[in-house]
Amino acid sequence: MTRTTRLLPLAAALLLAPTSRAGDALYVAEYKFNDPHLTRLAPDGSGATPLSVIPTSDWLVVGLAVDAPAGKVYWTHGAFQQGAIRRANLDGTNVETIVSGLTNPRGLALHAAGGHVYWSDTSDRALYRVKLDGTGFQTVANTGNQLGRPTLDPAQGHVWFGDLGAGTIVRANLDGSNPQVIVSGADDPVALALDPTGGKVYWVDAQTVTNHVARANLDGTGVEVLLQFPLASSGLTDVAVDPAANALFFSDEITASEKGVWRAALDGSNPIRIHASPTGWNASAIALVGVSCTTSTVAYGAACPGSTGATPALTASRCAVTGCPFTLEVTNGLPSSTAFLFVGAAQANLPLGNGCSFLVAPVLPPLLPLPLDLAGDASVTLTLPAGALGAQPTLQALVSDPNAALGFSATGGLRVTVE
Numbered sequence: 107m108t109r110t111t112r113l114l115p116l117a118a119a120l121l122l123a124p125t126s127r128a129g130d131a132l133y134v135a136e137y138k139f140n141d142p143h144l145t146r147l148a149p150d151g152s153g154a155t156p157l158s159v160i161p162t163s164d165w166l167v168v169g170l171a172v173d174a175p176a177g178k179v180y181w182t183h184g185a186f187q188q189g190a191i192r193r194a195n196l197d198g199t200n201v202e203t204i205v206s207g208l209t210n211p212r213g214l215a216l217h218a219a220g221g222h223v224y225w226s227d228t229s230d231r232a233l234y235r236v237k238l239d240g241t242g243f244q245t246v247a248n249t250g251n252q253l254g255r256p257t258l259d260p261a262q263g264h265v266w267f268g269d270l271g272a273g274t275i276v277r278a279n280l281d282g283s284n285p286q287v288i289v290s291g292a293d294d295p296v297a298l299a300l301d302p303t304g305g306k307v308y309w310v311d312a313q314t315v316t317n318h319v320a321r322a323n324l325d326g327t328g329v330e331v332l333l334q335f336p337l338a339s340s341g342l343t344d345v346a347v348d349p350a351a352n353a354l355f356f357s358d359e360i361t362a363s364e365k366g367v368w369r370a371a372l373d374g375s376n377p378i379r380i381h382a383s384p385t386g387w388n389a390s391a392i393a394l395v396g397v398s399c400t401t402s403t404v405a406y407g408a409a410c411p412g413s414t415g416a417t418p419a420l421t422a423s424r425c426a427v428t429g430c431p432f433t434l435e436v437t438n439g440l441p442s443s444t445a446f447l448f449v450g451a452a453q454a455n456l457p458l459g460n461g462c463s464f465l466v467a468p469v470l471p472p473l474l475p476l477p478l479d480l481a482g483d484a485s486v487t488l489t490l491p492a493g494a495l496g497a498q499p500t501l502q503a504l505v506s507d508p509n510a511a512l513g514f515s516a517t518g519g520l521r522v523t524v525e
Contacts, residue, residue, distance in 0.1 A: 130149075130174070130395060131146050131147070131148070131149075131172075131174075131394075131395055132146070132147050132148070132149045132346075132355065132367070132392060132393070132394050133145070133146050133157075133170060133172050133179070133392065133393040133394075133395065134146075134147065134357070134366075134367050134381055134389060134391075134392050135160070135167035135170045135181065135389070135390055135391040135392070136167075136383050136384075136387040136388055136389050136390060137165055137166050137167055137168075137387065137388055137390050138165060138386050138387045138388070139165055140162045140163070140165050141162060141165060141387075142160045142162065142164060142165045142166075142167050143156065143384075143387055144156070144157045144159050144160050144167070144170075144179070144181075145157065145381070147380075147381060149348065149351065149353060149355070149369065149380075149394065150369075150380060151367075151369070151380025151381050154381065157179075157196065157198070158198045159179055159194050159195075159196065159197075159198040160181055160194075161201060163183075164181065164183035164190070164192065165183075165185075166183055166184045166185050166390075167181050167182065167183065167184075167390055167391055168182050168183075168184035168211070168212050168213065168343075168390050168391060169181060169182030169184075169191070169211070169212065169213045169214030169225055169255065169391055170182075170214060170344075170391035170392065170393045171214050171215065171216035171223070171393050172196075172393045172395045173216060173218045174395050175218075176218065177195055177196050178193050178194070178195060178196070179193065179194060179195075179196055180192070180193040180204075180214055180216055180223060181193075181214065181391075182211050182212065182213065182214045182225055182391075183211075184210060184211050184212055186209070186210050186229070187207075187209060187210075188206075188207075188208075189206075189207070189208030189209060189210060189211040189227075190203055190204075190205065190206040190207070190208060190211075191203075191204045191205050191206075191208070191211065191214060191223055191225060191236075192204060203240070204223060204236065204238060204239075204240050205236050205240050205243065208225075208227060209227050209229040209230050210227055210228045210229035210230070211225045211226070211227050212225065212226050212227070212228055212254075212255055213225050213226050213254070213255025213256055213297065213391075214255075214391075215255075215256045215257050215258045215265070216258075217258055217260055217280070218238075219260065220260060220280065221237050221238050222235045222236065222237055222238065222242075222280075223235065223236060223238065224246065224256045224258065224265060225255075225256070226252075226253040226254060226255060226256060226267060227253075228252045228253075230248075231248065231249070231250060231251055231252055231253065232245055232246075232247065232248040232253065233245070233246040233247040233248070233253050233256055233265070233267055233282070234246060235280075244281070244282075245282070246265060246278070246280075246281065246282035247267065247276070247278060247282050247285060249269050249271070249272065249276075250271070251269050251270055251271025251272055252270040252271060253267050253268065253269060253270065254267055254268030254269075254270055254294070254295050254296045254297055254298065254309075255267070255268075255296060255297040255298070255344070256298070257297075257298040257299060257300055258280070258300075259300055259302055260280075261302065262302065263279055263280050264277050264278065264279065264280065265277075265278055265279070265280055265282070266288075266298050266300065266307065267298065268292065268294070268295030268296060268297075268298060268309060269287075269295075270293075270294045270295070270296070270313075272287075273290065273291060273292045273293050273294075273295075274287045274288075274289060274290050274292060274295075275287070275288050275289035275292060275295050275298065275307060275309065275322075275326075276288065287326075288307070288322075288324070288325070288326040289307065289322050289326045289329060290326070291329065292309065292311055292320070292329075293311050293313055293315065293316040294311055294312055294313035294316060295309040295310070295311055295320075296309075296310055296311070296312050296342070296343065297309065297310050297342075297343065297344045297345050298345065299345045299346050299347045300324075300347075301347050301349045301372070302324070303349060304349050304372070305323055305324050306321050306322070306323060306324065306347075306372075307321065307322055307323075307324055308320070308321045308332075308345055308347055308354065309321070309345060310342035310343070310344065310345045310356050311342070312340045312341060312342040312343070313340055314340060316340070317334070317335040317336065317340045317341070317342060318331045318332070318333060318334045318335060318342075319331070319332045319333040319342065319345065319354070319356055319370075319374060320332060321372075332354070332370070332373065332374025333370060333374045333377055335358070335361075335364060336361065340360065341358045341359045341360025341361060341364065341365070341388075342356060342357070342358055342359075343356075343357045343358065343359050343389065343390050343391065344356065344357045344389075344390070344391050344392045345357075345392075346392055346393065346394040347372065347394075348394055349372065352371050352372050353369055353370075353371070353372070354369065354370045354371065354372050354374070355367060355368065355369050355392055355394060356368050356392075357389040357390065357391070357392050358389060359383075359388035359389050359390055360388070364379070365382065365383040365388060365389060366379050366380075366381045366382040366383040366389050367379070367380055367381040367389055367392060368380065403421075403422045403426070403520055403521065403522045403523075404520070404521045404522075405518055405519065405520055405521075406453055406465070406518065406519045406520075406521060407453070407455060407463060407465040407502075407518045407519040408461075408463065408518055409515075409516055409517050409518040410460065410461045410462035410463075410515055410516045411510075411515055412439070412440050412505060412507040412509075412510045412514070412515030413440070413507050413508075413509035413510045413515075414440065416438050416439070416440070416482065416515070417438060417515065418436060418437065418438050418439040418445070418482070418503065418505045418515050418516070418517045419436070419437050419438055419517055419518070420434065420435070420436055420447075420501060420502065420503045420517035420518065420519075420520050421434070421435050421437070421520070422434055422435075422520065422522060426522045426523060426524045426525060432487065432488055433485055433486070433487045434447070434485065434486050434487075434501065434520075435483065435484070435485040436476055436478065436483065436484050436485070436503045436505070436517065437481075437482065437483045438482055438483070439478045439482040439483070439484075439503075439505040439507075439515065440478065440482055440505055440506070440507045440515065441478060441479070441480050441481060441482045442477075442478060442479070442480060442482075443478050443482075443505055443506045443507060444475050444476065444477055444478065444505070444506045445475070445476040445478055445484055445503045445504070445505045445506075446473055446474070446475055446476070446503060446504050446505075446506070447473070447474040447475075447476060447486070447501065447502075447503050448464075448466050448469055448473060448501065448502050448503070448504070449466065449469070449470045449499050449500070449501055450465075450466025450467050450468060450469055450470060450499065450500040450501070450502075451466075451467070451468055451470065451499070451500070452466075452467055452468075452500060453465065453466070453467075453500050453519060453521060454466055454467035454500075458512060458516075459511075459512060460510075460511040460512050462512055462514075462515075462516050463516075464502070464516075465500065465502045465516075465518065465519035466500040466501065466502050466519060467500075470499075474486065476503070478505070482505075495524055495525070496524060497523075497524045498521055498522065498523050498524070499521070499522055499524070500519055500520070500521050500522075501519065501520045501521075501522065502516065502517055502518070502519050502520070503516070503517045504516050504517075505517075
């Protein structure tokens with residue numbers, strides 16, 4: 107495949123570029139006997155991509171985590187007396203067992219920097235952790251009750267989990283010391299998600315008399331039910347939040363009209379099912395992740411100012427990872443004008459006069475116009491297609507400016523490596 111051929115899917119994606127921002131990628135695990143599904147999609151539900159990662163023998167996926175910088179996915183197989191936690195590359199290669207022979211594991215919380223995975227066991231009624239090499243098996247909590255899926259706050263050194271028997275949410279140090287009841291009066295808080303910046307803990311509560319999404323302040327005050335589902339379902343399984351996008355995600359495994367993954371605002375408003383589970387499959391775990399890149403974008407060439415003396419800039423605020431959103435921003439252009447984004451296959455330096463140069467060649471279609479706001483800024487977000495993997499596009503924006511010597515100003519060039 108030629109370099110230019112790899113760039114064509116990227117250029118075409120600009121035609122359909124969405125403008126919303128939400129997370130980087132949402133991973134959904136769905137179970138069916140001997141046929142597990144793992145799907146990656148954009149957080150608005152678009153771009154669903156099946157991933158052939160989880161072996162058929164690990165069909166009961168009840169915990170999921172993704173380490174994007176390492177390119178790894180972790181999962182919990184919850185079959186009774188045959189439970190295990192494994193990981194693999196995101197392309198399905200190099201499947202590794204971290205720990206096996208578990209009784210009835212549920213959930214998975216990954217602390218990659220600390221080198222541990224955490225999970226609960228509904229039969230053992232305990233919370234455990236183990237090192238990523240499978241050593242150092244440790245009991246973190248044992249209240250005598252069934253415990254919900256744990257979640258972590260590594261910055262504060264805490265693990266959070268629900269005590270289903272007591273109807274409480276507990277916070278402890280990562281090693282299990284200093285446990286404190288934070289929220290009381292819940293029923294079955296089966297899975298948790300944290301927003302430390304916003305000061306909230308979210309949970310899904312699912313049993314025979316409750317089936318709702320709730321939240322509270324991190325000190326346990328301000329408990330509120332955000333979304334109530336029919337009690338006949340009681341099928342809520344997992345939850346995740348993206349505070350920067352005002353987005354709450356949760357999964358449901360039972361009722362046909364609800365099965366799949368839902369998204370709502372953080373206050374529970376505007377709920378919408380963004381992914382419906384296929385007939386016969388049940389959504390059991392979700393993971394919302396950011397994406398880190400190993401190769402940064404590289405700026406090259408010189409920008410040239412417009413009639414006001416302002417020099418526009420072109421930057422990328424996200425990583426160029428296939429299957430994930432990628433955001434380009436034009437800033438400091440002529441307010442209320444239009445920037446035109448060019449995509450090329452290589453760097454160039456074609457003098458245009460008045461200190462301006464055209465920095466991409468050859469130019470690939472389409473030419474994307476970006477209306478600038480009153481501050482002279484604009485952004486565009488697109489999902490990079492798999493066909494662009496390995497491409498190194500060059501980008502430049504020209505900003506319409508009738509009073510400039512050439513009728514426009516220009517940003518410098520930007521070379522991006524698509525991973």
